[in-house]
Amino acid sequence: MRLRIHEDGIRNEVEAGIQRTLTACLQCSKCGGGCAHTEEFDLTPRQVIESLLDCQDDQVLDSRTIWLCGQNCSGCQIICPVGLPLNEIMAVLRVEADKRGIEPKYQQPSLIYHKFNHCAKHRREGEASESMDGREA
Numbered sequence: 001m002r003l004r005i006h007e008d009g010i011r012n013e014v015e016a017g018i019q020r021t022l023t024a025c026l027q028c029s030k031c032g033g034g035c036a037h038t039e040e041f042d043l044t045p046r047q048v049i050e051s052l053l054d055c056q057d058d059q060v061l062d063s064r065t066i067w068l069c070g071q072n073c074s075g076c077q078i079i080c081p082v083g084l085p086l087n088e089i090m091a092v093l094r095v096e097a098d099k100r101g102i103e104p105k106y107q108q109p110s111l112i113y114h115k116f117n118h119c120a121k122h123r124r125e126g127e128a129s130e131s132m133d134g135r136e137a
Helices: 011-018 045-053 057-061 075-079 086-099 111-132
Strands: none
Touching (some): 011 045, 045 057, 045 086, 075 086
């Protein structure tokens, strides 16, 4: 698939926010392939990047993915061959959507997503209490 890259749109805000260019994305699909939560998304992380490069801002900002992806997870960043900070990309997109008055497009994420958030929260709390006790994580 050949990408059409435009210079306008929210791509500039995203690139400024992450201090990297989105054209670094290899479109390899490892980010979506390695994600255990893709059933929650309407766009894969790769499709979000592709849509940003194609200047399809409305499609990206109206997606469920930007509200669900990148919260308490870094699996896609770890397996990304070029190390794109997908958590930061999604955070910038959430801020941009909020500026435009766009609200999340879901009533409530599924139980799978809540379990994931719950586990991530307790993992962080455990790390914090271990470091406070003087033990190493």
